[in-house]
Amino acid sequence: MIVKALIRGGIPLVLLGGIAWVLHNQGSAQDARSTLFAGLIAGVVGAASVLYEVSGWSLAKQSAAHLLAMLATVYPLLLVSGWFRVASLGDALVVLLLFGLVGLVLWLVMFLLAKWRAR
Secondary structure, three states, rough: OOHHHHHHHHHHHHHHHHHHHHHHHOOOOHHHHHHHHHHHHHHHHHHHHHHHHHHOOOOHHHOOOHHHHHHHHHHHHHOOOOOOOOOOOHHEEEHHHHHHHHHHHHHHHHHHHHOOOOO
């Protein structure tokens, strides 16, 4: 499972990291930074997807573990990425709300797709 996580997380990180490096060398520092953060987030999400394959865990437990992993990794990355104005605790809470809403929508879409494919 660790190898799967490293592959699923490593591929987007390496690809987007490479693109960020090229952008940086072309003088596009802000684009490079954004691409690097996108790679970090994609890598974390990819690696954490193996949590849904832990046999013996209920969907609720898998989802809770994934949420905690995302809160510990993706949320802080969003705060320091420069994509959001974070000048106060209120700003950080707005980002947390957006994070939660987007996460919920994505979880619901993937859940419904999985149910549809399983029928």
